[in-house]
Amino acid sequence: MTETPGGGEREEALEVIQRELTAFARRARAAAARMHPELPLVSYTLLAHIDDRHGCRATDLASHYMLDKSTVSRQVATLEKLGLIERHPDPADHRIQVLHPTEAGTRALASTQESRRAAYRERLADWTGQDLARFADYLLRYNGSGASDSR
Amino acid sequence: MTETPGGGEREEALEVIQRELTAFARRARAAAARMHPELPLVSYTLLAHIDDRHGCRATDLASHYMLDKSTVSRQVATLEKLGLIERHPDPADHRIQVLHPTEAGTRALASTQESRRAAYRERLADWTGQDLARFADYLLRYNGSGASDSR
DNA sequence: AATGACTCGTTGTACTATACAACTTGAACG
């Protein structure tokens, strides 16, 4: 257990990180669903991506989020049914649909983002700016290390 | 936007934290499922909790994980069907079932935990001990701030 | 003791998110 000096502490930190990230993941969906029953977490995420990219293809979403194209297809259909995005055929390649947020989509996104931001702001109200910056860095580093594309 | 000196940086850090935690949550389930098809994330988590507590009630699991009791009931039934836990009636209160891991459950948990730990160890291999410790602290703090019970 | 309120857990039902496989349509290349 203590072959390497200090190795035990390292293992312990790893254990905590694993446990706490797992705990977070478990709760995230439910929390998001409670916060925004009208715009589910995944739809929100995809919409944010579409908006961010100013038009993208379903395949891009699938590869970025490691989702099956069928999943994306249905999510996109839902977003369209909700009037939050539009699909435009790509004149250069008729297989492709370019996705764009509608006015309503942009608005819904902004309002959802604002209330999410407010929730985080409140939750992290008593953190110092330095701690927030460090935490943000660690998360970026963590996510970046395992994913080919972290947005 | 910049009413408070330094507030912009703060907002930016919050934005990153929000985005990265969301990104993480989105991927966690799929990643866990790919890593351990035989013991789904949620079952694993509940099993770990049961093991940790050396016997607990379904209601404890529900409140701890903010899950509906019906959800827990089915998860517990699944774990029992897999032979990973046993239910013992509480002699003092017949409404209660005390849950215990079986031998097989303890073993399955250990092996899953070990491979999860290995994945984290590898992913965080190039982090210094100090960074790991800090990251762990931040996560604890973050999770602790929003949940009545963070295990 | 009987009643009523509360707690623990199960079951019926429905919905979201997801994957995989089969298929359609279009593009590209020989």
Place this chain on the structure above:
DNA sequence: CGTTCAAGTTGTATAGTACAACGAGTCATT
């Protein structure tokens, strides 16, 4: 042309979840 590859859709199945209705057990108060 035909073959092969890419984009998206649709059928089907599964996990995880919630809510509501319910059955059974407990406890306090009458």
